[in-house]
Amino acid sequence: MTRKYFGTDGIRGTANRWPITPEIAMKTAMSVGLAFRNGAERHRAVIGKDTRLSGYMIETAMVAGFTAVGMDVFMTGPLPTPAVAMLTRSLRCDVGVMISASHNPFADNGIKIFGPDGYKLSDEIEAEIEAMIESDLTGRLAAPSDLGRAKRIDGVHDRYIEFAKRTLPRNLSLSGLRVVIDCGNGAAYKVAPEALWELGADVVRIGVDPDGFNINRDCGSTAPDLLRRKVHEVRADIGIALDGDADRVIIVDEKGNIVDGDQLMAVVAQSFVEDGRLAGPGIVATVMSNLGLERFLGGLGLGLKRTKVGDRYVVEAMRAHGYNVGGEQSGHIILSDYATTGDGLVAALQVLAVVKRLGKPVSEVCHRFDPVPQILKNVRIAGGKPLEDDRVKATIDDAEKRLGNQGRLVIRPSGTEPLIRVMAEGDNQDLVERVVDDIIDALKKVAA
Incomplete structure (x- = not known):
């Protein structure tokens, strides 16, 4: 269409x-x-x-x-x-x-x-x-x-804060956790820090001074280096980065390691299984989620249902098939028991609840699997349909044959920018890198 x-x-x-x-x-x-x-x-x-x-x-x-x-x-x-x-x-x-x-x-x-x-x-x-x-x-x-x-x-801020807090058990407190929250100078700059503070956390706030121009500028979920530095500086237990409209989240552990949406979905899925709250035979994610997540879920006896990229397609699949956990590697986490769309704050609270219950460092809690090597590169295009060019098609066919059953290849136009995204993953990193570079080169020649 x-x-x-x-x-x-x-x-x-x-x-x-x-x-x-x-x-x-x-x-x-x-x-x-x-x-x-x-x-x-x-x-x-x-x-x-x-x-x-x-x-x-x-x-x-x-x-x-x-x-x-x-x-x-x-x-x-x-x-x-x-x-x-x-x-x-x-x-x-x-x-x-x-x-x-x-x-x-x-x-x-x-x-x-x-x-x-x-x-x-x-x-x-x-x-x-x-x-x-x-x-x-x-x-x-x-x-x-x-x-x-x-x-x-x-009063809308207070209503949302109460909504977010009610996704946790009433007796759960975040007391004893030092949390750095980076709101990306975006929509959650008031509500997210306040919710964490009301739950008892020691909150360090960054990215909470919007001026109309600085949203997502060197901060937030797409630029987590600021958060990593602040976590190290204040010796925080965890860092939470939201994007401009706070429907996605990326976490930084106490060692400064970035935890993406795939690991967060793994944490939530296993927690829901243990609590008897997981609906459906697994979770829903997009074609971009790492093969390591799929293998991890398989080890728990769970499946991974994949959709095309876009959190609304994840939600549609969840509703159609009765799942209550889904999301994207980028940090959109949809928990349909609570919300109808991705909610970065609510997802972060679920992870914090697991951290409190297990009493372990975030670096242990949020590392559930070793991701297989995955390379994603973008090609900017001026127009036309380069993916229909015979030379590009031949390069893609050759790449799929080289990866065989040991990897995956996903090529798609961006839905928000004039880009074509090329992603490949597999156990052999050198092969994955060569495959992506070959396709990128073919696209550049056609798009030039």
């Missing part, structure tokens, strides 16, 4: 450039409002955002769009994506919107949309919305007496 506006995670691009313009934002809100409005009663939308300067522009445009089709709007200000999903259900809204480009730099922004159940939209609904964005909606605007109202709502 070819889509013009929506990618793997909503609509995303450079702020004030197509498609992240006030005009498209307003028409998106109008289209979403019309798609979810049914019946004669008042309808509601909730809008959250991260800390990007352009969030004000997009928020205002979307408020205009929703109210123009007769929807009332609640505005939360900066708040994590999972909090917006939670509030969509809690406030009995018809739709929820998160304005964020997640881990991207400040100049980018995006629009993520949740249905009334708090889940991201299906491809089919997004296609319907795209068709409406392209159409003339003038005749479907609300009458002057039916325009929506907009208001900023208070």
Whole structure:
């Protein structure tokens, strides 16, 4: 299905450039409002955002769009994506919107949309919305007496903090743990440190001074070196790094080692098995998750169901097949007993609960398997379809034959950037590196 506006995670691009313009934002809100409005009663939308300067522009445009089709709007200000999903259900809204480009730099922004159940939209609904964005909606605007109202709502931070805390046993305290939390100067800069402090942790805060421009800049889950240095400096037990909208998490142990989403899923899965809480015959992850995770789960008698990249595809598979743990190597961890989307803070709290229960260092708790060598490289493309070139196809076929049954090859266009991502993994690191380099070279020649 070819889509013009929506990618793997909503609509995303450079702020004030197509498609992240006030005009498209307003028409998106109008289209979403019309798609979810049914019946004669008042309808509601909730809008959250991260800390990007352009969030004000997009928020205002979307408020205009929703109210123009007769929807009332609640505005939360900066708040994590999972909090917006939670509030969509809690406030009995018809739709929820998160304005964020997640881990991207400040100049980018995006629009993520949740249905009334708090889940991201299906491809089919997004296609319907795209068709409406392209159409003339003038005749479907609300009458002057039916325009929506907009208001900023208070107390949303406290509501989310309580929600996050309730995912842990009531008697569990994080007292005795020194935790460094890096909020990436993003949406969780208030709620995440406060939740950890209320649970009893000794909290050291970094990445909590957003200025509209510094979100994800040399901090957060995609740039964990700052966190590693701070963990070493204050001799912390653990470091937690969130991305700009706090739906993903990366952890740093007390030795400064980075713990990715695959290891975190392994920790949570084994913990859920031991507690009798794991639903389904295993967990769900994407094609990018390491083969070592699959082998680890196999040793526990569990399976790994793989999906294409994108946390919403993980969620769709979890819902369809009855799983309650899933995620991505990048740190999106979905625990459907608690949330409808990835929640970096809630995932980190589950890991902290295991650390407290076992009484062991994070470096031991969070190293459940040795990952097989995995190489991921990107090629920037100007356009066209280089993956359909015969020379590229021949190189990929040869690479698959060389890897045989001892490895995996995943090649895919990025859903958010003009890139092609090439990933290979296997027990022979030299072979894996050669395979990736050969494909990258072939793509560069075609894309040049």
